[in-house]
Amino acid sequence: MPFLDMQIIINSVVTGSIYVMIAVGLTMIYRVLKFANFSHAELVTFGAYTAYIINVSLGLNLFYGLVVAFFLTGLLGIASDRLVFKKLRSKGSSVISMMIASIGIGLVVRQSIQEVWGPQIRWYEFESKTYELLGGSITMLHIYIIAISTAIIFLLHFLFTRTKLGKAMRGVSDNPQLAMASGIDTEKILLWVWFIGGGLAGIGGVLRGADTRLVPLLGWEVLLSAFAVVILGGIGSFYGAILAAYLLGFAENFGVVLLSELSISTGYRPAIAFIILILVLLLKPWGIMGKKEEGS
Amino acid sequence: MIFDYLLDTLIYIGIYAILAISLNLEAGYTRLMNFGKVAFFAIGAYTSTLLSIAGMPFIVGLIGGIILSALLGLLIALPTLRLRADYLAIVTLASGEILRLFFLNEQWLTDGPMGIRGIPQPMYTVFEDNYIIFYALLVYGILLICYIFAEKLINSPFGRTLKAIRDDEDAVQVFGKNTFNLKIKVFVISSCMASISGTLFAHYLAYISPDMFFPSLTFSVWTMMVIGGTANNMGVIMGAVMIQVFERGTRFLKDFVSLPVEPYNLRIIIIGLLLILFILYRPDGMIKEKKSKGRL
Numbered sequence: 001m002p003f004l005d006m007q008i009i010i011n012s013v014v015t016g017s018i019y020v021m022i023a024v025g026l027t028m029i030y031r032v033l034k035f036a037n038f039s040h041a042e043l044v045t046f047g048a049y050t051a052y053i054i055n056v057s058l059g060l061n062l063f064y065g066l067v068v069a070f071f072l073t074g075l076l077g078i079a080s081d082r083l084v085f086k087k088l089r090s091k092g093s094s095v096i097s098m099m100i101a102s103i104g105i106g107l108v109v110r111q112s113i114q115e116v117w118g119p120q121i122r123w124y125e126f127e128s129k130t131y132e133l134l135g136g137s138i139t140m141l142h143i144y145i146i147a148i149s150t151a152i153i154f155l156l157h158f159l160f161t162r163t164k165l166g167k168a169m170r171g172v173s174d175n176p177q178l179a180m181a182s183g184i185d186t187e188k189i190l191l192w193v194w195f196i197g198g199g200l201a202g203i204g205g206v207l208r209g210a211d212t213r214l215v216p217l218l219g220w221e222v223l224l225s226a227f228a229v230v231i232l233g234g235i236g237s238f239y240g241a242i243l244a245a246y247l248l249g250f251a252e253n254f255g256v257v258l259l260s261e262l263s264i265s266t267g268y269r270p271a272i273a274f275i276i277l278i279l280v281l282l283l284k285p286w287g288i289m290g291k292k293e294e295g296s
Numbered sequence: 297m298i299f300d301y302l303l304d305t306l307i308y309i310g311i312y313a314i315l316a317i318s319l320n321l322e323a324g325y326t327r328l329m330n331f332g333k334v335a336f337f338a339i340g341a342y343t344s345t346l347l348s349i350a351g352m353p354f355i356v357g358l359i360g361g362i363i364l365s366a367l368l369g370l371l372i373a374l375p376t377l378r379l380r381a382d383y384l385a386i387v388t389l390a391s392g393e394i395l396r397l398f399f400l401n402e403q404w405l406t407d408g409p410m411g412i413r414g415i416p417q418p419m420y421t422v423f424e425d426n427y428i429i430f431y432a433l434l435v436y437g438i439l440l441i442c443y444i445f446a447e448k449l450i451n452s453p454f455g456r457t458l459k460a461i462r463d464d465e466d467a468v469q470v471f472g473k474n475t476f477n478l479k480i481k482v483f484v485i486s487s488c489m490a491s492i493s494g495t496l497f498a499h500y501l502a503y504i505s506p507d508m509f510f511p512s513l514t515f516s517v518w519t520m521m522v523i524g525g526t527a528n529n530m531g532v533i534m535g536a537v538m539i540q541v542f543e544r545g546t547r548f549l550k551d552f553v554s555l556p557v558e559p560y561n562l563r564i565i566i567i568g569l570l571l572i573l574f575i576l577y578r579p580d581g582m583i584k585e586k587k588s589k590g591r592l
Contacts, residue, residue, distance in 0.1 A: 036382045038331075038389075087576055096327060099385055100522060101575045103331070103515055107568030115561040224393065227386050265401040274390045281383060282375050 006136030008253050014142045016249030017149030021204030023229040023241045025197020031173040031236025032193055035098040040201055042109035044219030047073040047202025048209035049113055055124050062126050069206050070199040077198020078191055080105050114216040122214040145207050169193055173236050228273040232280050234290015251276055303428045305544045310435035311496050313536040316520040317446050317529055318489035324527040325450055326482050327462040329381055332388030333517050335395045336365045336487040338509040340494025345415045345504055354418035361491040369487030373480045392511055399506040411505025415498055435496055442489055446529050458482055512564060519567050522574050525581030
């Protein structure tokens with residue numbers, strides 16, 4: 001195949017690395033609290049702009065921005081839970097109410113960001129050399145994105161398999177009632193889920209912002225892809241999300257080339273995630289590595 | 297001038313009230329999470345616009361939009377309505393965005409981002425001087441028909457079954473009802489009604505472009521339903537009045553006073569806050585659902 005070249009593979013790995021960061025929190029919350037959190041998109045955007053303050057407004061290295069974005073976005077995740085979702089849980093509100101509330105949170109955060117920074121496009125400040133790699137080109141930024149994402153994936157693997165906290169997190173998401181019965185403080189674990197999941201969304205936002213540009217719609221633009229990753233991977237499945245993120249990254253980068261070969265506008269790129277989402281729902285609604293639930 | 301402004305606001309209220317009633321049918325009475333309401337509104341707008349520009353009468357455009365909306369509704373409903381409620385939310389949200397991309401990219405058909413100007417207005421030559429009065433009557437005539445239709449529908453055995461599906465789907469299935477078929481029917485009916493509203497919108501403005509059909513339109517209608525009173529048609533009309541008076545009001549205000557914040561941002565932030573606050577503290581909205589009379 002003429003267009004299956006090294007460049008597509010490099011781009012796919014970069015896209016996939018970013019999607020993993022965004023999807024981990026989304027899939028964990030989806031599994032534990034049983035609702036699609038639409039405000040996850042704005043956690044991504046919030047992270048990107050937090051790093052912008054550090055990197056451009058304060059003139060520091062983008063790495064510091066990445067770290068600050070992780071912490072602050074994690075705290076925003078916790079805040080959204082404390083201020084809204086926890087209250088809804090204690091009232092026994094339905095999943096539907098939570099989704100509507102998440103839309104509300106998203107609107108407030110996104111438009112506040114637009115109010116502060118305006119709708120215009122912004123960029124981080126950093127230098128990035130380009131290297132040749134097996135007939136494709138890769139930038140220093142791409143190498144960083146892949147390295148950071150891979151390192152975090154290994155850290156999370158370690159967290160989920162070796163630490164008490166990580167095992168409790170998995171326990172809570174697998175079976176909240178059982179976890180509570182075995183003495184796990186579910187609400188405390190949930191705080192960690194929001195913090196880590198939110199923080200990673202923030203990192204995803206910084207990586208995405210560095211790879212493309214910053215706009216108030218940054219997170220909203222990747223939300224559909226993130227949901228496609230979560231559902232393809234199986235809701236709640238960490239390893240499924242990793243696999244699905246790279247698969248979707250490949251599908252999008254390959255698909256864009258295919259679109260232009262077929263002389264269709266590449267403006268349809270978001271439709272690729274949509275088509276994959278629909279196919280998964282039709283063929284394997286519980287995803288590649290998810291658990292088949294009752295009723296689905 | 298004030299008179300024209302009032303009529304203009306009234307027309308907007310009427311158009312959005314139709315959209316809110318249609319959302320109420322599927323989301324309020326049946327709990328179908330349509331987060332892509334704007335798609336059906338846009339289909340109504342674009343179909344009738346293109347048909348009228350091609351020289352067809354208004355009524356043909358109106359019906360054309362209804363037919364296409366019904367088809368799109370079926371296309372979305374068939375793969376998703378069997379699955380979990382939240383999948384419908386994700387798929388409909390995505391459909392709205394993909395459709396907007398279609399209107400944006402297919403320039404041969406829609407003039408892309410430029411939009412379409414000079415959309416013929418029905419019976420313009422007859423009412424030339426008092427056209428806005430005629431149009432207000434047209435909108436309110438159609439609103440009245442939609443309201444009566446929705447009330448009849450939900451008080452019919454069909455409507456009572458819908459509410460029963462919302463409250464306990466398994467129980468309805470035990471009685472041998474095919475809930476999947478019923479959900480498809482109400483989704484398609486609501487989609488057709490949304491299309492009518494879109495048609496009225498396009499021919500009133502006489503100009504449409506893809507940037508009128510952002511997802512925020514969907515959530516504005518959701519806000520009307522949530523604050524007005526979910527599953528109460530009079531309530532959602534009240535919601536449409538409040539949100540439209542507020543939206544038109546802030547636009548109007550902009551010309552006279554300078555606000556410290558961008559009115560558009562402020563509007564979206566307030567809509568988001570209203571959604572959150574009502575879901576948290578007044579989930580039934582201003583007017584509660586009426587207890588249904590009669591038996592299933």
